[in-house]
Amino acid sequence: MGVLNVTPDSFSDGGKYQTAEDAAEEAVRMAQDGADIIDIGGESTRPGAVPVSAGEELSRVMPVIKALKGRVDVPISIDTWKSEVAREALSGGARIVNDVTALRGDKATSSVIARAGAGVILMHMRGEPGTMQDDVQYDDLIGEVFEYLAGSVDIAVKAGIEPGKIAVDPGIGFGKTVEHNLTILRQLGRLKDLGKPVVIGTSRKSFIGKLTGRQPDSREFGTAATVAAAILNGADIVRVHDVRDMRDVAVMTDAIKGAGLK
Numbered sequence: 001m002g003v004l005n006v007t008p009d010s011f012s013d014g015g016k017y018q019t020a021e022d023a024a025e026e027a028v029r030m031a032q033d034g035a036d037i038i039d040i041g042g043e044s045t046r047p048g049a050v051p052v053s054a055g056e057e058l059s060r061v062m063p064v065i066k067a068l069k070g071r072v073d074v075p076i077s078i079d080t081w082k083s084e085v086a087r088e089a090l091s092g093g094a095r096i097v098n099d100v101t102a103l104r105g106d107k108a109t110s111s112v113i114a115r116a117g118a119g120v121i122l123m124h125m126r127g128e129p130g131t132m133q134d135d136v137q138y139d140d141l142i143g144e145v146f147e148y149l150a151g152s153v154d155i156a157v158k159a160g161i162e163p164g165k166i167a168v169d170p171g172i173g174f175g176k177t178v179e180h181n182l183t184i185l186r187q188l189g190r191l192k193d194l195g196k197p198v199v200i201g202t203s204r205k206s207f208i209g210k211l212t213g214r215q216p217d218s219r220e221f222g223t224a225a226t227v228a229a230a231i232l233n234g235a236d237i238v239r240v241h242d243v244r245d246m247r248d249v250a251v252m253t254d255a256i257k258g259a260g261l262k
Contacts, residue, residue, distance in 0.1 A: 001037040001077065001239040002030035003203060006060045007044045020063030024071065027064070031072040034247035037096065038072060039239060040064055040089075041079030045100050045174075047206075051128070054084040061085070065092045077121070083108035090116040100125050100174065102152035103159075110159035119165035121199050122152040126175035136177050142187050145170050149194060167237065169199040178207040185226060188233040201239035202226035203246075220245060228253045 005016070006023050017023040027038045042060035043052050057080060065076060069092075077096035078089035083106045086097045095118055102122035103110045113120050124145045126135055138144050149168045156166050170184045170191060181202075191198050202208065208222035209215065220242050227238050227246050231253040240246040 001039050001199070001237050002027070002033075002035035002243045003201075003239060003241045004030070004038055004040045004064070005044070006040065006042050006064055020067050023064045024067035027068055027076075028071055030243045031074050033244035035074060035243045037075050037077050037237070038068075039077040039079050039098055040094070041098075042085070043080065045079075047173075054082045057082065057085050058088055062088060062092055065089055065094060069093055075119075077119075081105035081109060083112045087112045087116075090118050095119060096121065098169075099123065100171070101128075102149065103155045104152065110155055110161065113156075114160035117162070117165075119167070120156055120161055121167045121169055122149055122156065123169040123199075124148050124171035124174065136175055136180065138180070141176075141180055141183055142190050145184070146191060146194065149191070153194060153196065167197040167199050168194055169201065169239075172200060172202050173205045173207060178210050181205075181207045185229050185233060188230060188235060192234050197236035198234055199237040199239060200227075200230040200235040202230065203238075203240040203242070224249045232257055 004023060004027050017026065030038055040061050042057040061078065068076065075095040076093060077098045078086060078094040079098040080086055080089065081099045081101040086109050097109065097113050097118060098121040099109060100123045102124065153166055157163055168191060172181050172184060188198060203223050204216045204219045208219045208226065212219065212222045214222060223240065224246065227240065227249045230238060231250060238246060238250060
């Protein structure tokens with residue numbers, strides 16, 4: 001899954017694209033480099049991020065989605081929790097909603113996804129981006145993440161979302177410490193008991209910087225290590241910025257694991 005942020009303030013690539021066409025051309029490059037999904041986001045979810053209105057978010061993402069029509073043959077995912085944004089994006093051609101609130105932020109989003117026959121990625125997060133790092137205490141990290149995601153899977157199914165179109169994401173960096181993130185990577189296999197594909201997003205994140213001392217644009221090798229570990233421990237989808245390089249990591253890790261890249 002290739003990350004395409006059309007935001008001015010994302011931690012790694014905020015403000016990178018000056019026009020919708022620039023962003024669309026990057027998405028085309030990602031698909032050519034081996035991305036199986038393009039994930040477009042119009043609101044930063046970095047720690048401390050300031051929320052934006054649905055209207056502002058739509059003004060950022062819809063021109064890119066429209067510019068991509070007929071230019072890529074891989075599914076487009078919209079990284080949003082807002083039902084209004086999800087509705088417009090799905091109508092415009094997106095096929096997946098990547099919801100960092102796991103359908104708990106906007107109660108109408110689940111029905112929007114169900115009506116569109118779309119897929120959903122449910123991510124674990126405490127609070128919201130502005131406050132998620134305020135409470136990072138867990139009695140049973142993996143158990144609590146598991147139960148939260150199980151609850152959101154139940155919300156999705158009851159709303160009418162097809163069970164085969166639901167994936168889960170433990171939310172690396174979302175209300176977690178460095179050690180929490182490492183624990184999730186080590187014990188990722190426990191989430192397989194949910195019976196859903198597991199998505200993992202470690203790309204360029206701050207815990208890699210804290211361990212390596214590298215700035216976001218120099219964390220590709222640290223990211224590669226986490227991608228390999230995630231795949232070995234059960235990840236089905238890896239969400240990354242550097243598609244071409246991480247595709248190679250995925251190919252080699254799958255070969256070591258004994259499973260060909262799907």
